[in-house]
Amino acid sequence: MAAHTVTVEHTLSKLLQEKRYAAIRDVLATMNPADIAAVFNEVQSEQRPLLFRLLPKELAAETFVEMDPETQEQLIHGFSDSELHEVVDELYVDDAVDIVEEMPANVVKRILAQVSPGMRKEINEILQYPENSTGSIMTTEYISLRPDMTVTQAFERITRTGVDKETIYTCYVTKERQLLGLVTVKDLLLCPDKSTKIEDLMNPNVITVTTLTDQEETARKLSKYNFLAMPVVDSDGRMVGIVTFDDAMDVLQEEVTEDIEIMGGMTPSDKTYMRSSPVDLFRHRIPWLLLLMVSATFTGMIITNFENALAAQVVLTAFIPMLMDTGGNSGSQSSVTVIRAISLGEVDFRDLAAVVWKEIRSSVMCGIALACACFGKIMLIDRLLLHNTDVTVTVALVVCCTMVLTVMVAEMIGCTLPIIAKKLGFDPAVMASPFITTIVDAVSLLLYFGIATLLLFR
Amino acid sequence: MAAHTVTVEHTLSKLLQEKRYAAIRDVLATMNPADIAAVFNEVQSEQRPLLFRLLPKELAAETFVEMDPETQEQLIHGFSDSELHEVVDELYVDDAVDIVEEMPANVVKRILAQVSPGMRKEINEILQYPENSTGSIMTTEYISLRPDMTVTQAFERITRTGVDKETIYTCYVTKERQLLGLVTVKDLLLCPDKSTKIEDLMNPNVITVTTLTDQEETARKLSKYNFLAMPVVDSDGRMVGIVTFDDAMDVLQEEVTEDIEIMGGMTPSDKTYMRSSPVDLFRHRIPWLLLLMVSATFTGMIITNFENALAAQVVLTAFIPMLMDTGGNSGSQSSVTVIRAISLGEVDFRDLAAVVWKEIRSSVMCGIALACACFGKIMLIDRLLLHNTDVTVTVALVVCCTMVLTVMVAEMIGCTLPIIAKKLGFDPAVMASPFITTIVDAVSLLLYFGIATLLLFR
Numbered sequence A, B: 001m002a003a004h005t006v007t008v009e010h011t012l013s014k015l016l017q018e019k020r021y022a023a024i025r026d027v028l029a030t031m032n033p034a035d036i037a038a039v040f041n042e043v044q045s046e047q048r049p050l051l052f053r054l055l056p057k058e059l060a061a062e063t064f065v066e067m068d069p070e071t072q073e074q075l076i077h078g079f080s081d082s083e084l085h086e087v088v089d090e091l092y093v094d095d096a097v098d099i100v101e102e103m104p105a106n107v108v109k110r111i112l113a114q115v116s117p118g119m120r121k122e123i124n125e126i127l128q129y130p131e132n133s134t135g136s137i138m139t140t141e142y143i144s145l146r147p148d149m150t151v152t153q154a155f156e157r158i159t160r161t162g163v164d165k166e167t168i169y170t171c172y173v174t175k176e177r178q179l180l181g182l183v184t185v186k187d188l189l190l191c192p193d194k195s196t197k198i199e200d201l202m203n204p205n206v207i208t209v210t211t212l213t214d215q216e217e218t219a220r221k222l223s224k225y226n227f228l229a230m231p232v233v234d235s236d237g238r239m240v241g242i243v244t245f246d247d248a249m250d251v252l253q254e255e256v257t258e259d260i261e262i263m264g265g266m267t268p269s270d271k272t273y274m275r276s277s278p279v280d281l282f283r284h285r286i287p288w289l290l291l292l293m294v295s296a297t298f299t300g301m302i303i304t305n306f307e308n309a310l311a312a313q314v315v316l317t318a319f320i321p322m323l324m325d326t327g328g329n330s331g332s333q334s335s336v337t338v339i340r341a342i343s344l345g346e347v348d349f350r351d352l353a354a355v356v357w358k359e360i361r362s363s364v365m366c367g368i369a370l371a372c373a374c375f376g377k378i379m380l381i382d383r384l385l386l387h388n389t390d391v392t393v394t395v396a397l398v399v400c401c402t403m404v405l406t407v408m409v410a411e412m413i414g415c416t417l418p419i420i421a422k423k424l425g426f427d428p429a430v431m432a433s434p435f436i437t438t439i440v441d442a443v444s445l446l447l448y449f450g451i452a453t454l455l456l457f458r
Helices: A008-017 A021-029 A032-043 A045-054 A059-067 A069-078 A083-091 A093-102 A105-114 A117-127 A151-164 A184-192 A213-227 A245-263 A278-305 A307-312 A314-343 A350-384 A391-424 A433-455 B006-017 B021-029 B032-042 B047-056 B057-066 B069-080 B081-089 B092-103 B105-114 B117-127 B151-164 B184-188 B215-225 B245-265 B278-306 B307-312 B315-343 B349-385 B394-422 B434-454
Strands: A170-175 A180-186 A228-231 A239-244 B170-175 B178-184 B228-231 B239-244
Touching: A008 A021, A008 A032, A008 A045, A032 A059, A032 A069, A032 A391, A059 A083, A059 A093, A059 A105, A059 A151, A069 A093, A069 A105, A083 A105, A093 A105, A093 A117, A151 A184, A151 B170, A151 B184, A170 A184, A180 A184, A180 A228, A180 B092, A184 B151, A184 B184, A213 A228, A213 A239, A213 A278, A213 B245, A239 A245, A239 B178, A239 B315, A245 A314, A245 B215, A245 B245, A245 B315, A278 A307, A278 A433, A278 B315, A307 A314, A307 A433, A307 B239, A307 B315, A307 B434, A314 A350, A314 A391, A314 A433, A314 B245, A314 B307, A314 B315, A314 B434, A350 A391, A391 A433, B006 B021, B006 B032, B006 B047, B021 B047, B032 B047, B032 B057, B047 B069, B057 B081, B057 B092, B069 B092, B081 B105, B092 B105, B092 B117, B092 B315, B105 B228, B117 B307, B151 B184, B170 B349, B178 B228, B215 B228, B215 B239, B215 B245, B239 B245, B245 B315, B278 B307, B278 B434, B307 B315, B307 B434, B315 B349, B315 B394, B315 B434, B349 B394, B394 B434
Parallel strands: none
Antiparallel strands: A170 A180, A228 A239, B170 B178, B228 B239
């Protein structure tokens, strides 16, 4: 027998109704912030303020950060100024910025009134960086050490200031705000002589990004070098903040979701699927659908142009979907592969010739294999099995020649368009399957009718 | 004027030719392991062994781990046993496993002969976990503390054993190998009273995964909770290893690439794009192309069935590509969105009804908007501008009704198939655009001819 599954939301709701507050505290204390936040998003909104007040103080801010913006906003509306102060005072700068970015103006005002003047200044600075820049996701709370400190002094500094820092494990050695090197807590702990100077222990080969570096590039760099945090410098090379690995992971996930949405022919959305309304879905989908419908009209016009030929040889019509689909599929295969390779930083404009040459060879193989299979299928099934006498060897040849050429052209278009788009400053993901399909459809029909005219209608 | 770009590979090659070894050492010492490994992959293979011997000892193993398998294999062939010993002795267990997995049997034998018996046992154990399981990517080198230790004793233990551990910042408190809780170096450093017992400082709410948990699930959990490392337990709840954030990031990237490849209608590949030969590309692409070509035949058969109707009203043929493409595009929009939501753990089988209801409402909006645009376009462009007298109001109505129904059916199929595939234990990504397109093509044609028969051929 399957166990009766009781969700923790259900349990907590019940306990709230029965006013068993001590029990609620005990349950919450066993949970992680991310899981508690999920409970807040699920429970009835009128239960949230009470539940929040029952949270152990040290968990409150961490949990608040993980909640949906709607839940956060509703809670803030219910907070007194001093309650709000208690929460925002505990936030890391980058988390505070994330929240401020999602809130309406009046809530932002209340939040900024409750933070310390120093933090307010930092929040405002970070808010000014362009969207998707590294500056907009960094935090200014890192540990900096002076080069002439000893290991013992470094530990004192970490212990004194560490509680408010997002990571203490990588410390940055600066002099007049210039970044000289970095030293890890592991280096400090394993250093046998605690009077060693930091400048003798530090690694002076630092990899940095600037506040204006694209956030995806920063995340990829962090991942490449396996860093816990990536130091961020301003245009004068002064250290201004760090991006931590957990934020980098989130950036990579968001960018991938955006790429996938664009590749699927949608404008990217900030909201997750379950939080998107049907109207949201409609708004993100209809522009591309309309655009692609209009461009598919050209395909229709090509067919109209050859209406007479088709009326004379209606059997040709039956192969149109197969040719169009196969062209679209091979085009989308190469475009998707190349788009991903571009995202991963593996392919750029300099590789264009190498990519094209690779795709030509692969497409010849695919085209010939498909044409052979197709020829066999037409002769065996359509002609012998279904006794369709309209399907002559010449018709089969027309179809197969079109197949080879279509696959070659499709892979060619599929691999070059994303690279060119990237070079021109567009998002390569736009050049994925829906877009490629529309172009390849027109090309495959033109090839089809061209070859048919040559072989059938002379 | 653009600066003349000299790559560091070029510089190092030159220095090698001129035998300026001291300069090479100095250059390498300024670089990160990931960048040095890139140089090794680029330089001529006969230069690699000499270059490797010039690497500062502490960088050698870290750099080796980051190289391409081909480069690693070539270097190992050139190593003496003692050189091989020096490198493998410095490796973390999980990195050693990664290398062993890529090497041919004779190289594996040489490697295993050079590692310590304890590490050999651990490598063999990890090698036995199924592919894609958490066990296969974990490392067994973590720091464990006893609950009755004091903070001072914990620091002593970390200092003594930390040098060989992949992360020292999260320590695991175990008793008879059962995981009781965790404590971070931050907790230890910030604890004012160094005689505090670990059991009083530790966080007993631990989130764990098992050795058999899917590696993607483990990586997602780590990202959700912002962990530096995720503890792994065996089926009896005994702690056996950890997965660190950098490996989790790599897993997430690999899984996404795999999803994107499958969504693009390819079998997933282990090799990166630039390292894939045309034959590799062919082998990963042709199975789906053949399968989809065969299924597109059904679409052709539907057209053959309605050949007489089409011969009487050839104008209908011109709208086939537009209807098929729009159907395919809306189907792929919803399938791609839902597949991504499934990957992110946002949607599962329980949400089927909610998803369908959301998609029905969105598809009605999309369908009606498209139909209106299409009706306007047909009447204005085809009829008024191009004077195509075959295009009657009835034909336009047939096209537009088909449009609404096709979009609805396409979104329905697009959102349900991935969820059902997941439930049946298949990869939902298989149900993306190429597959959906083929089904939707057939459906849209059937609807088209059905509606045409009703309205035109009575």
